[in-house]
Every structure is written in C-alpha cells, then in structure tokens.
Amino acid sequence: MTTAAVVVRRRLLPSGGFARFVLRRLVALVFLSLGITFVAFVLTELVPSNAVATNLGEQAAGDPAAVAAFKHHYGLDKPFPVRYAIYLDHLVHGDLGQSTLTHGPVTHDLAQFIPATGELALYSILFASIVGIGFGVIAALRRNRPTDHVLRVASLAGISMPTFWIALVALYVGFFRLGWFPGAERLDPGTNPPPSITGMYTIDALLAGNWGLFVQALHHLILPALVLAAFNVSLLTRFTRSAVLEVIGNDYVRAARAKGLPERTVVLRYIVRGALPSVVTVLGLVFANVLTGAVLVEKIFSWPGIGQYAFQAAVNVDVPAIAGVSLFVAVVYITVNFVVDILYGLIDPRIRIT
Amino acid sequence: MSLLEVEGLRVRLPTTRGLVTVVDGVDYAVEHGEVFGVAGESGSGKTMSMLSLLGLLPDGAVVEGSVRFGEHDLLRMPRRRLREVAGRELAMVFQDPLTSLHPMLSIGRQLTEHVRLHLGLGRRDAERHALASLTDVRIPDPASALRAFPHQFSGGMRQRIAIAIALACRPKLLIADEPTTALDVTVQAGILRLLDRLRRENDLSVVLITHDLGVMSAIADRVSIFYAGKVVEAGSCEAVLSTPRHPYTRALLDALPHPEGLQDKPLVAIAGAPPSPGAIPSGCSFHPRCAYAQESCLHHVPPLVAMGDRLLACPIDPLVER
Numbered sequence: 001m002t003t004a005a006v007v008v009r010r011r012l013l014p015s016g017g018f019a020r021f022v023l024r025r026l027v028a029l030v031f032l033s034l035g036i037t038f039v040a041f042v043l044t045e046l047v048p049s050n051a052v053a054t055n056l057g058e059q060a061a062g063d064p065a066a067v068a069a070f071k072h073h074y075g076l077d078k079p080f081p082v083r084y085a086i087y088l089d090h091l092v093h094g095d096l097g098q099s100t101l102t103h104g105p106v107t108h109d110l111a112q113f114i115p116a117t118g119e120l121a122l123y124s125i126l127f128a129s130i131v132g133i134g135f136g137v138i139a140a141l142r143r144n145r146p147t148d149h150v151l152r153v154a155s156l157a158g159i160s161m162p163t164f165w166i167a168l169v170a171l172y173v174g175f176f177r178l179g180w181f182p183g184a185e186r187l188d189p190g191t192n193p194p195p196s197i198t199g200m201y202t203i204d205a206l207l208a209g210n211w212g213l214f215v216q217a218l219h220h221l222i223l224p225a226l227v228l229a230a231f232n233v234s235l236l237t238r239f240t241r242s243a244v245l246e247v248i249g250n251d252y253v254r255a256a257r258a259k260g261l262p263e264r265t266v267v268l269r270y271i272v273r274g275a276l277p278s279v280v281t282v283l284g285l286v287f288a289n290v291l292t293g294a295v296l297v298e299k300i301f302s303w304p305g306i307g308q309y310a311f312q313a314a315v316n317v318d319v320p321a322i323a324g325v326s327l328f329v330a331v332v333y334i335t336v337n338f339v340v341d342i343l344y345g346l347i348d349p350r351i352r353i354t
Numbered sequence: 355m356s357l358l359e360v361e362g363l364r365v366r367l368p369t370t371r372g373l374v375t376v377v378d379g380v381d382y383a384v385e386h387g388e389v390f391g392v393a394g395e396s397g398s399g400k401t402m403s404m405l406s407l408l409g410l411l412p413d414g415a416v417v418e419g420s421v422r423f424g425e426h427d428l429l430r431m432p433r434r435r436l437r438e439v440a441g442r443e444l445a446m447v448f449q450d451p452l453t454s455l456h457p458m459l460s461i462g463r464q465l466t467e468h469v470r471l472h473l474g475l476g477r478r479d480a481e482r483h484a485l486a487s488l489t490d491v492r493i494p495d496p497a498s499a500l501r502a503f504p505h506q507f508s509g510g511m512r513q514r515i516a517i518a519i520a521l522a523c524r525p526k527l528l529i530a531d532e533p534t535t536a537l538d539v540t541v542q543a544g545i546l547r548l549l550d551r552l553r554r555e556n557d558l559s560v561v562l563i564t565h566d567l568g569v570m571s572a573i574a575d576r577v578s579i580f581y582a583g584k585v586v587e588a589g590s591c592e593a594v595l596s597t598p599r600h601p602y603t604r605a606l607l608d609a610l611p612h613p614e615g616l617q618d619k620p621l622v623a624i625a626g627a628p629p630s631p632g633a634i635p636s637g638c639s640f641h642p643r644c645a646y647a648q649e650s651c652l653h654h655v656p657p658l659v660a661m662g663d664r665l666l667a668c669p670i671d672p673l674v675e676r
Binding site: 250251252254255256257258259260261262263265269270273274276347348349350 | 438440441445450457460467519
C-alpha cells in the first residue's frame with residue numbers, strides 16, 4: 001500500500017512541479033503588467049503637451065464647460081495617485097482614451113490595426129523560424145564546408161543590411177521592376193475583405209471558404225513578411241549554428257551514435273533538442289524585432305497595421321494613441337517572455353526544479 | 355577464435371596541419387568473456403583506436419588495417435551498416451556520466467529507443483526490458499527511474515544507467531572508456547564490481563580503457579600498454595603489472611601511489627610529457643623520457659615481439675631478471 005502510494009506520488013511530482021513553475025511565472029506576469037501600466041501612465045504625464053487642447057481641439061478647449069467635463073472624465077483635476085487609479089479603472093473597462101487623429105476610441109483603433117500587424121508578424125515569424133533554424137542546423141552540420149560558408153556570408157549580409165533599405169530594394173525590384181508582387185495594402189484596390197472573424201484576412205478568407213481571396217491576401221503578405229523576416233532569418237541562422245555546434249561535440253551525441261541510432265534521429269532528437277533552449281531565447285528576440293521592424297515595413301508597404309498607427313500617432317503627438325500602442329507592445333513583450341520561460345521548462349527538465 | 359581481432363590498425367585524424375597519425379599500427383585480440391585492459395597516458399591513442407571500431411571518428415579520419423569482429427569485417431563496411439552492427443553488438447560507456455546522458459531526455463527514452471530499433475520490441479516490451487536492465491545494474495526503484503531525468507541521479511548512479519543503456523541490446527563487447535575516472539573512489543569500486551559481474555553473467559567481453567593501473571589490475575585478464583599510438587607491452591595482466599619489462603610500463607607503475615610501500619619507495623613522476631601526435635620522436639618514441647635509452651633507440655623503431663610470457667617493444671629489455 002505505502003510503496004504504491006509513494007510510486008504514484010513520485011510519478012505525479014514532475015507535472016506538479018511544472019504546475020508550480022507555471023504559477024510562479026504567472027504571478028510575476030501580473031506584477032510586471034501592473035508595472036508597465038504605471039510606466040505607460042507616467043509617460044503620458046511627462047509628455048509636454050496640453051492634453052486638453054490636443055484632445056478637444058482649439059475651439060472646444062476655449063469652452064470652460066467642455067474643458068471641465070473632459071478634465072472630470074479623465075480625472076485631470078485630481079492628484080497624481082488618484083489619476084493613476086482612474087487610468088487603471090478606465091483601462092479595466094477598456095477605455096484608453098480618444099485618439100486625437102482618428103477621433104475614435106484608442107481601443108477601437110487598436111482592435112482594427114492589431115490583426116493586420118498580427119497577420120504580418122505571424123507569417124514573418126513562421127518563415128523566419130523555419131528557415132532560420134533549418135539554415136542554422138545545416139550550417140553547423142556542414143561546418144567549414146561550402147554550404148556553411150555560403151550561409152555564413154548570407155546571414156552576415158542579412159544582419160548588416162538595415163530593414164528599411166531591404167524594404168525599399170524589395171519594393172523596387174519585386175513590385176516596380178518585376179511586377180511580381182503588389183506594392184501596398186492588404187488586398188487589391190476595390191476588393192472587399194472577408195467577413196471579419198480574426199481580422200487576419202488569410203485566415204478569415206479560409207474560414208469563409210474564399211480560396212481566391214486567401215491567395216490574394218497571401219500574395220500581398222509575401223513581400224513585407226519576407227522583408228520583416230530577413231534580419232530574423234539571419235539572426236536565427238547564426239544563433240542556431242553556434243548553439244548546435246556547442247551541442248554537437250557532447251558525449252551524449254557520441255553515445256547516441258554508439259547506440260546505432262540512425263543519423264536523422266541523432267540530429268533531431270539529440271543535437272537539435274539540446275540546442276533548443278538557446279534557440280528559444282532568440283525566438284523571443286525575434287518577436288521583439290518583428291514588432292519594432294513592423295513600424296518601418298508597414299510605413300513602406302502602406303500596411304494598415306499597428307506600426308503605421310504608431311508612426312502616425314508619434315508624428316502627430318497623439319498621446320492616448322501612443323500610450324495605447326506602448327501598452328500593447330509591452331503586453332506582447334511580457335507575454336512572449338512568459339511563453340519563452342514556459343518553453344524553457346518544457347524543453348529542459350532541469351529548469352523546472354529551480 | 356577470438357571475438358575481436360585488430361591487426362595493423364592505423365588512424366589518422368585531420369587537423370589544421372594535415373593528417374596526423376594518432377594510432378600507428380596496433381594489433382590486439384579480445385577473447386570471449388575476458389576483460390581486456392588498454393592502458394596509457396592521455397593522447398596515447400587508446401580512445402581513438404576504439405572509436406574507429408564503432409565508426410565514431412570525426413569526419414575526414416583515415417582508418418587502415420583490419421578489424422574482425424565475429425564474422426564482421428568492421429573496416430570494410432559502409433558507415434551506415436557499421437553503425438547498425440556496432441550499435442547492436444558493440445557498446446560503449448564513456449568517461450563522464452554527467453555528459454554522456456542527454457539532460458533533456460528521460461532515462462526511459464534513452465534506455466528504450468535503441469532497444470526498440472535493434473530488437474524490434476514494442477513500447478510495452480521495451481519498457482519491461484528497460485526495467486530489467488535497470489534492475490540488473492542495481493538502480494533502486496527502477497520504475498520511477500524510467501520517468502526521471504539524468505540530473506536527478508548522482509554520478510555513480512548515472513554511470514550505472516549509462517552501463518544499462520550500453521548493455522540493453524545484449525552486445526557481445528563492451529568498450530568502457532575510463533568508466534570510473536570521473537567518479538569518487540568509493541563509487542569506482544562499485545562500478546568495477548558491476549562490470550565484472552555483468553561480464554560473467556552475460557558472456558560479455560569488456561575492453562577497459564584506463565590510465566589507472568590500479569583499476570586495471572582489479573579486473574583485467576590481459577592488458578596492452580599504449581604509448582604514442584603504439585602498443586609497447588602486452589600480456590597477461592598478472593605478468594605485465596607484477597614484472598613490467600618495458601621501461602614505460604615500469605615508469606607508469608612507479609607513478610602509482612602505494613599505501614603500503616610508502617617508506618621504501620618514493621613516488622616517481624615520468625620525466626617529460628607524452629609526445630603530441632604529429633611530433634612523435636624518431637626511433638622508439640619513448641626514448642626522450644627513458645632512463646635506459648641507448649644510441650640505437652634513437653634510430654630504430656622497436657617492433658612488438660614475443661619475449662617469454664609477453665609481447666614487448668624494447669629490444670634492450672633492461673628490466674628482465676636474468
């Protein structure tokens with residue numbers, strides 16, 4: 001009886017430890033999010049602009065009743081801590097203020113623009129991960145042979161060339177010269193987007209069963225997604241290569257070969273698995289790069305996403321919009337970091353213990 | 355017929371300075387059920403000569419000679435086939451159990467994958483097989499050990515697990531490369547006893563690579579002493595270690611600490627350093643460090659010839675009791 005109970009408990013322990021591990025990271029996530037709202041709030045406070053004038057416009061700002069109503073709604077007549085509490089209260093209720101540019105609620109703008117960026121990022125990151133990790137593994141396995149040299153030079157070029165330059169060249173060659181790809185927007189002019197479910201046109205088109213629209217949306221995605229991926233492919237190639245090289249000389253790889261496992265199993269299960277923690281770290285960086293790169297790429301490809309929105313907001317000192325975008329980006333960052341932490345735990349059992 | 359017969363094995367490895375000879379014409383045979391000891395300093399070619407049997411040398415390595423294992427000619431085999439045959443019938447245990455097990459794969463996975471491949475067992479049968487293997491090497495609570503990961507075990511336990519993995523497919527030959535070097539002395543004895551027991555129970559031959567002659571004398575039946583890629587002395591463990599005749603074997607033994615003989619025998623280090631591959635001295639490669647070296651040692655490579663109860667590569671034979 002007792003031994004059976006001990007065995008059962010031991011079997012449950014790893015997953016129990018893992019649940020605790022996830023829980024601890026989740027608690028940290030809550031505090032991080034709270035800290036980020038604080039920073040976002042302080043930033044809007046520090047911006048040297050007249051919130052009343054920018055939000056209401058010159059004319060309404062002259063109307064004391066309107067100003068008082070505005071100040072009351074956003075609590076601008078109250079001391080700082082109270083204002084922060086009101087900001088949090090609004091935030092919880094999904095109110096990020098009004099954009100001075102679109103004259104709509106920032107949350108509404110975000111909901112409209114985030115899926116466009118999300119779709120671009122999704123394809124870009126998917127492409128970068130598959131190609132970058134694949135190239136890295138191949139380069140490491142063929143180290144100091146021609147394949148490796150070619151990939152090294154290519155990835156060095158990819159890292160050195162600035163994204164805006166690649167974007168311009170891609171636009172010039174792919175759209176203007178060759179005419180292979182559309183140069184702007186998410187769909188051809190005059191095309192109606194698919195009924196919105198996720199806001200990502202390719203997925204919505206598939207959900208609506210509209211194959212032609214899916215192909216068109218994908219066609220529009222290719223060039224900006226590739227440009228956004230270029231830097232990250234190179235980054236992943238280089239990091240994966242060195243991570244794999246670090247693993248490849250390990251005794252456990254030799255032991256796997258001594259066991260007579262087929263080379264494919266040795267590479268995938270032993271070498272790549274061992275290199276995965278470093279690769280996942282870089283994947284977190286890739287998400288960050290894609291978000292920042294989106295501002296440039298969306299501007300150049302007239303992609304109606306969060307990057308363009310952020311750009312417009314910054315140029316026009318649209319403080320609520322800037323704060324809203326910052327909050328969104330920050331939330332993406334900490335979520336990605338959280339996921340990376342969880343992945344570490346899933347990949348490497350040694351991390352669950354700490 | 356011997357289980358393993360190695361003749362004229364030469365291994366050359368690619369380096370930045372071109373091919374460098376690390377094993378230079380080595381002959382030996384391993385009989386069924388014996389423990390065959392291979393001793394020598396680091397870099398003497400012990401490990402490389404074994405890795406060549408398994409096809410585990412780095413890319414670009416050149417191997418010459420002949421290696422017969424059972425009915426297989428290991429060096430004339432395509433690499434894929436060699437890996438398959440070697441994986442099933444030859445096994446290897448590495449020096450450091452902290453690095454020879456994959457830290458992210460469960461013990462069960464590492465103990466069953468090759469069993470399923472080579473013996474064609476299903477998942478259930480392979481697990482039952484793995485349980486028996488772990489029990490065989492005296493791992494407590496083998497059922498939960500299957501679900502555990504390497505970092506949850508001590509060094510000694512990990513080496514037992516590595517041995518269980520190596521022996522899971524019931525190989526005929528186990529190559530143990532310094533299996534106790536990374537372990538505490540108290541744990542070492544346990545691992546040696548385990549190897550000895552497994553050999554007797556399973557009709558297993560063991561090649562024990564070590565630089566520790568104490569370990570060697572504990573379980574080896576016959577030994578070969580390697581120096582700079584060559585065998586310098588070979589014979590029964592008893593004969594070679596109790597009455598060494600090659601100056602190098604003598605020097606190795608003198609470098610061993612003797613707890614009983616502390617007063618009358620000072621601890622002697624071997625002068626100089628072992629030659630690095632690619633810069634092997636002319637003639638007898640041990641001559642720069644040899645107390646008995648003569649003019650002829652500088653010019654003539656001494657062949658390994660039968661001298662009484664052993665093979666010896668020293669024509670001067672200064673240590674023989676005449």
